[in-house]
Amino acid sequence: MAILEEPIKEVEKLKNYVNGEWVESKSDEILDIINPATQKVISKVPMSTPDEVNEAITAAKEAYPEWRTTTPLARVRCLFRLKELLEENFEQLSRVQTQEHGKTIDESRGETRRGIEMVEVGTGIPSLMMGYNLEDIATGIDEYVIYQPLGVFGHIAPFNFPFMVPLWFSPFAMATGNTFVVKPSPRDPISQVKLAELVDEAGIPPGVYNVVHGGVDTASIFMEHPDIKGITFVGSTKVGKDIYKKCGETGKRVIAQTSAKNFMVVMPDADIAATIPALMTSFFGNTGQRCLSGANLVIVGKDDTSYNKVLDAFVDTASKIRVGYGLDESIQMGPMQSIDGKERVLGYIEKGIAEGAKLLLDGRTPTIIGDYPETCFVNPTVFSDVTPNMTIAKEEIFGPVASVMRVKDLDEAIETANGSNFGNANAIFTSSGKAAREFQYRIETGNVGINIGIVAPMAFFPFSGMKDSFFGVLHGQGKDVIRFFTESKVVIQRWL
Amino acid sequence: MKLNTASEVISFTKKLEEDSATLYKEFSRKFAQDKDVFLSFAKENEKNIIQVERAYYGVISDAIEGCFAFNINPEKYSFNTELAEKDSYSKALNKAIEIEEKIIKFYSDAVEQSKSFLADIPRAFKMIAKKRENNRRIELKSLLSKEE
Numbered sequence: 018m019a020i021l022e023e024p025i026k027e028v029e030k031l032k033n034y035v036n037g038e039w040v041e042s043k044s045d046e047i048l049d050i051i052n053p054a055t056q057k058v059i060s061k062v063p064m065s066t067p068d069e070v071n072e073a074i075t076a077a078k079e080a081y082p083e084w085r086t087t088t089p090l091a092r093v094r095c096l097f098r099l100k101e102l103l104e105e106n107f108e109q110l111s112r113v114q115t116q117e118h119g120k121t122i123d124e125s126r127g128e129t130r131r132g133i134e135m136v137e138v139g140t141g142i143p144s145l146m147m148g149y150n151l152e153d154i155a156t157g158i159d160e161y162v163i164y165q166p167l168g169v170f171g172h173i174a175p176f177n178f179p180f181m182v183p184l185w186f187s188p189f190a191m192a193t194g195n196t197f198v199v200k201p202s203p204r205d206p207i208s209q210v211k212l213a214e215l216v217d218e219a220g221i222p223p224g225v226y227n228v229v230h231g232g233v234d235t236a237s238i239f240m241e242h243p244d245i246k247g248i249t250f251v252g253s254t255k256v257g258k259d260i261y262k263k264c265g266e267t268g269k270r271v272i273a274q275t276s277a278k279n280f281m282v283v284m285p286d287a288d289i290a291a292t293i294p295a296l297m298t299s300f301f302g303n304t305g306q307r308c309l310s311g312a313n314l315v316i317v318g319k320d321d322t323s324y325n326k327v328l329d330a331f332v333d334t335a336s337k338i339r340v341g342y343g344l345d346e347s348i349q350m351g352p353m354q355s356i357d358g359k360e361r362v363l364g365y366i367e368k369g370i371a372e373g374a375k376l377l378l379d380g381r382t383p384t385i386i387g388d389y390p391e392t393c394f395v396n397p398t399v400f401s402d403v404t405p406n407m408t409i410a411k412e413e414i415f416g417p418v419a420s421v422m423r424v425k426d427l428d429e430a431i432e433t434a435n436g437s438n439f440g441n442a443n444a445i446f447t448s449s450g451k452a453a454r455e456f457q458y459r460i461e462t463g464n465v466g467i468n469i470g471i472v473a474p475m476a477f478f479p480f481s482g483m484k485d486s487f488f489g490v491l492h493g494q495g496k497d498v499i500r501f502f503t504e505s506k507v508v509i510q511r512w513l
Numbered sequence: 514m515k516l517n518t519a520s521e522v523i524s525f526t527k528k529l530e531e532d533s534a535t536l537y538k539e540f541s542r543k544f545a546q547d548k549d550v551f552l553s554f555a556k557e558n559e560k561n562i563i564q565v566e567r568a569y570y571g572v573i574s575d576a577i578e579g580c581f582a583f584n585i586n587p588e589k590y591s592f593n594t595e596l597a598e599k600d601s602y603s604k605a606l607n608k609a610i611e612i613e614e615k616i617i618k619f620y621s622d623a624v625e626q627s628k629s630f631l632a633d634i635p636r637a638f639k640m641i642a643k644k645r646e647n648n649r650r651i652e653l654k655s656l657l658s659k660e661e
Contacts, residue, residue, distance in 0.1 A: 107570060123520045127575035181575070291629045294581035302580065309576070334581075339517070346520040349580040473576035 020387075021122060021344040024112045030061040031206060033069060033230060034213040036076035037223025042069055042230065048203055053119035053352045053393040054342040060117075062206050065231045070238045073229040077169040077196035078244045080224025085166050085194040087222075092192050093140045099188075099219040100136045103129070110211055112344065114180050117205035119351040119393065120303055121343040125180075131473070132184040135494070138476040139188030145499050146193055158511045164503035166194030167246040167270075171239035173260070174209065175251045176202035176354055177306045177415075183209060185480065185493040186249040186272070186502075191225055193502040198227045198245075200235045204355060240264055247271065247501065249493065251308075254413075254439075254485045261488035272501060273488035274308065274480065276413040277441030280434035281311040281470065282456065283327050284427065284447035285318040291468070292446045293330050299444070299470030301338055301350050301397050305417040306358065308486065309442045309464070309471050313403070313410055314421045315430045324423055328401060332377050335397040335419070341386035348386060352393035353416060359393050362416030366398055369409040369420070374400040380417060405433050413439070427452055435461045440483030442472040463487060516585040519631060522623060523569045525587055526638075527562050529616055534558035536594040536612065544602050547656060554649060561641050568637035578630035583623065590619040606657040613650045617642050 030047065032039040042063035050060040065073075084092070103110070107129055114125040138145075150161030170190045174183045183199050190197045201209035206228075213228045229235060236256075239245055240263040247270030250260050257273035264271045281299055283292060299311035316327050343351040353359040363381060370376055380396030395417055403410050403420040410420050424430045434443050444466025445456040453467045463481030466472035474480045479492035491501040516522050534555040541551035573579055592612045596605055620642035624635040 121518070121520075121580055123518050123573060123579035124575055126520070126570065126573045127577070127579055130570070130573050131575055178575070294578045294630060297581045298576075298578045303575065307575075346518060346524055347514070347516070349517060469576075470578075471576040473574070 019345075020342060021112060021346070023116055023344065024109045025059045025116050025207065028058055028060055030063065031210050031230060033065060033073065034210070034217070034226075034228040035069075035073045036080070036227070037217065040069070042066065044069070050117060050205065050207060052116050053354050054389050056390045056392050060207055062203050062230050064203065065229050065235060067234070067238055070229050070231060070235050071242070073198050073227040074169060074171075074238075074242050074244055076224040077198050077227055080222060081168050081196045084191075084196055084222060084225050087194070089143045089146060089192070089194070092194065093142050095219055095221045096136050096140045096188055096192055099215060099221070100133060100140065102215040102219055103133045103136065106211070106215060107133075110180060110208060113208045113211055114205075115343040115351070117207045118176070118179055118354050119343060121348050121351050122346055124303055124351075125343065128178055128181045131476075132181040134476040135181075135184040136188045138494075139192040142189075142192035142499075145496065146503065148505075154509070158509060160507065160509045163506045163508065164193070164499070165506050166502065167504055169196050169198065169245050170502065171242075171245045171248045172197065172199045173236045173239065173248065173250045173252065174199060174201045176204040177303060179205040180208035180212065182251045183212070185251075186498065187226065189498045190502045191221065193499060195246075195502050196225050196227075198229060198239070200229055200231055200239065203230065203232050206230055236260075240269070241267060243267075245269060250274070257488050270501060271489045272491065272493050272498070274482055274493060275486055275488065276439060277308040277310070277486050278312050278411065278413050278437050278439040279310060279441055279462075280313045280315050280430070280437070280443045282315045282317060282427075282430045282434065282443070282445045284445065284449065284452055285320065285323045286448045286452075287327075287446035287468075288448060289327060289330055292327075293334050295446070295468070295470035296331060297334055297338065297349075300419045301335065301417045302471065304350055304353055304395075306354060306415050307471075309473055311444070311470060312414065312418075312420065313434075314419050315433060316421065316423050317425075317427060317430050319425055328377075328421060331419070331421070332399050335399055336378055338397050339386050340383060340394060340396055342389055345387060350397065350417065353395055354393070356392060358416065359395055362395050362414060362418060365409055365412070365414045365416070365418060369400045369403070369407065369418075372407045372409070373402070374407060374409060374420065375402040377401050377421075405436055411437070427455060431456060431459050435459070438485045441486035442466065444469055444472055463492075516587055517581065517583050519569060519573060519579040519582055519627075519634065522583050522585060523565060525585070526565050526623075529590065529619060530558045530562045530565075532592065532594050533612065533616060536596075536609065539594070539596055540605065540609070543596060544605065550652065550656070557644075557649075564637050564641065565634070568633040572631065572633040577632070582627040582630040584626060585619070585623060590615050603657060603660045606653055606660065610650060610653050610657065613645055613653065617645050617650070620645075
């Protein structure tokens with residue numbers, strides 16, 4: 018299969034997008050952006066100086082008063098234009114994601130589509146932002162609520178969905194009248210630069226949307242800056258907890274969507290033919306680098322035959338996954354995004370072996386379609402005989418490693434899953450409505466799948482999360498995120 | 514090699530439709546008495562590509578089984594579009610019917626494999642298969658019966 022044309026052909030140093038201008042950073046700390054499949058340097062990203070970060074926040078602050086008084090209709094017209102531009106550039110944006118992240122082209126196109134859906138839902142702000150009222154709370158006195166924007170919001174983006182995740186927040190922040198500063202992941206910031214080019218072309222006024230490149234230091238400035246009203250973050254639990262704490266001290270709102278360890282429970286009555294592809298997508302989609310990935314496969318039942326049937330089909334299908342460069346349309350799984358990521362995964366595989374799990378499928382020596390360096394590649398890996406106290410069952414691996422557990426019944430499956438510190442996205446595969454209902458009722462997780470392997474809420478629903486998978490009150494997406502980006506002002510009026 | 518990913522299958526669909534359009538353009542040149550029919554088929558092929566691509570780009574999501582939805586053997590559905598100068602009209606029509614049946618089979622198999630996973634894509638495939646089955650194949654057979 019031929020490789021699709023790469024959109025990034027020349028190595029350029031990325032610029033910040035501040036106050037509607039492309040600004041070159043004066044920083045001498047510059048990182049290479051490496052295509053994880055080919056190992057070629059495709060771009061360079063500066064770690065912006067504190068002054069440059071502050072300038073971006075100031076630009077957002079100065080743009081706020083005028084943007085806040087721009088009518089919601091006029092604001093969403095900008096989003097309509099952005100939506101059209103995103104559609105026109107759909108393929109290029111998708112290929113950029115594959116080049117900078119390594120995911121397959123189907124996954125990148127899926128990510129682009131999801132991002133666009135956020136913009137589409139954001140265009141509904143004139144309705145979504147409406148308050149409510151009640152006449153005659155006492156004779157002749159009326160009371161109503163107005164949702165008002167707050168000011169500048171900062172976003173700290175993850176590497177695993179470099180294009181989509183910032184869009185979980187930015188269209189809603191802007192449409193509600195706030196201004197926004199994005200710090201893309203320094204590992205794969207190019208798609209955010211491409212997005213900013215389209216924001217600019219869509220006519221979103223200078224300062225409303227800003228992109229500033231950087232790392233931990235930039236994120237720290239966001240957390241401490243008095244002009245930032247709130248932070249949205251997607252990343253690890255360790256960092257999310259820290260952000261939540263720091264923002265608590267400085268009085269900022271926070272949405273911190275963090276790590277996960279998701280349980281996929283397969284009941285004996287599950288439709289195996291439909292379940293296996295869903296499990297492949299869940300465990301190995303995006304090379305396991307997603308907070309919605311399946312991590313622990315829990316096969317329910319005392320009967321050896323049904324257990325082996327699921328396990329054999331799972332291992333057999335996983336062993337045939339075509340691994341390679343995602344711009345080849347036949348590839349089903351790309352590389353890890355970085356060498357560090359791969360080393361972390363290899364470390365967990367070693368731990369699994371050391372703690373007594375049985376390695377049924379070993380991805381450490383990868384088979385790759387095409388002539389690419391092994392540097393970031395790991396093939397699908399499956400452990401069986403995993404117990405809940407093993408490290409590979411408890412900690413987020415964030416790679417293509419499945420830990421298979423066996424339990425006697427649904428009660429034990431739910432108890433095992435609820436024993437996890439995380440609560441992001443657990444799923445059950447069954448043909449029993451009763452079992453599904455029981456699972457939905459008792460499982461301690463923000464997103465529940467019933468015969469769905471990737472429980473990714475649509476733009477008009479909140480992206481939920483519990484326990485160590487979420488820090489905050491209101492979630493990203495849906496009505497929650499509208500409330501997050503607005504303050505409820507209550508008016509009580511009496512005319513004498 | 515089998516086709517497993519949605520993008521591969523969409524590319525393959527596009528190729529089938531383009532090859533089919535090439536064939537009917539050749540028919541329109543060679544069998545001018547029914548030129549309009551064949552040109553309308555070729556035009557419909559182009560529309561089918563748009564319909565399939567629209568469904569794919571509209572529904573593809575990071576959360577669905579895009580990389581694991583198919584197990585298509587493309588060789589089962591491939592066909593040769595070349596017409597020999599000496600081929601009679603009825604021989605050519607028989608060839609077209611045979612090709613149509615292959616394409617219908619491809620769409621039907623693709624629907625069966627992906628209907629639990631890909632939402633609008635199998636729906637688009639089903640519509641095209643139905644259109645071919647109910648219109649184009651019947652029209653080709655009618656031309657053939659007139660010729661015979």
